[in-house]
Every structure is written in structure tokens, then in C-alpha cells.
Ligand SMILES: [Ca+2]
């Protein structure tokens with residue numbers, strides 16, 4: 234497997250690379266370079282997902298997300314755990330999108 238040249242990468246390939254880059258942008262700040270500590274996770278949630286997780290600012294919300302995501306209970310969020318969050322949020326967004334489309338259709 235080789236990473237495609239960004240200039241001819243497809244939209245989905247670009248999206249995947251952005252997910253990887255975004256994760257590493259936060260995971261490299263402290264401690265283990267390849268996992269998100271609680272502080273790194275919180276910063277990522279606020280900066281990158283503020284619009285979706287409106288209340289991520291409060292500490293309990295970040296703790297709850299950490300608890301939900303950290304499936305191997307090592308106190309850190311690794312890339313696999315991160316991608317599960319993004320996947321679940323994307324599914325939720327798609328549901329919203331479908332519902333919105335349905336409503337638009339009915340208006341016609
Ligand atoms: Ca880290």
C-alpha cells in the first residue's frame with residue numbers, strides 16, 4: 234500500500250489522510266506520541282468537534298467521551314478508538330442528513 238499523491242487523491246482518500254493528520258496533530262502534544270491523553274482528547278474535541286459536540290467544553294463531557302471511547306481502559310485514546318468516535322458521529326450526521334432530505338422532499 235502506498236499513500237496517494239495528494240494532488241490526485243480522491244475525495245475519500247483525502248478525507249482519510251485528513252483524519253490521520255488531525256489525530257496526530259493532537260496526539261503528539263504530550264506523553265505517548267501515538268495516543269490521545271485526556272487533555273489532548275479534550276483539546277481535539279473542542280477545536281475540531283465543537284460544532285457537533287456543543288457541550289464538550291465542560292470537563293464532564295470530555296471525561297464521558299474518554300470513558301466511552303477508551304475500550305481497552307488504558308486511559309488513552311488510540312487511533313482505532315478515535316476512528317470509532319468519528320465513525321459513530323458520521324453515522325449520526327448521515328441520519329440527520331437523510332431526515333433533512335426527507336423533509337425537503339415532503340415540502341415539494
Ligand atoms: Ca499523546
Ligand SMILES: [Ca+2]
Nearest residue numbers: 303307309310
Ligand atoms: Ca485506549
